[in-house]
Amino acid sequence: MIELKIQAVGAGLGVELPQEVLDQLQASKGETIFLEYMCDGSYQLVKHDEELAERISLIDGQMHEEDA
Numbered sequence: 001m002i003e004l005k006i007q008a009v010g011a012g013l014g015v016e017l018p019q020e021v022l023d024q025l026q027a028s029k030g031e032t033i034f035l036e037y038m039c040d041g042s043y044q045l046v047k048h049d050e051e052l053a054e055r056i057s058l059i060d061g062q063m064h065e066e067d068a
Contacts, residue, residue, distance in 0.1 A: 021045070 002036045009013040025047045027033050 002018060002021060004017070006013050006015055008014075022028065025033060026044065027047050032048060034046050034048055036046050038044055
């Protein structure tokens with residue numbers, strides 16, 4: 001587990017991500033990452049992947065069709 005401290009950033013608050021985390025996300029300065037709420041109440045930090053989002057959307061649509 002990696003500890004992140006909340007600190008003042010301009011008029012708001014933020015956290016500094018260690019290089020280890022950025023490497024795992026394959027993210028760099030200027031890119032957008034997302035804090036995603038999970039069904040178990042936790043959060044997950046993710047880099048948007050258009051291909052993955054499309055696959056999840058298709059799976060979600062199939063799941064709803066099966067419920068009908």
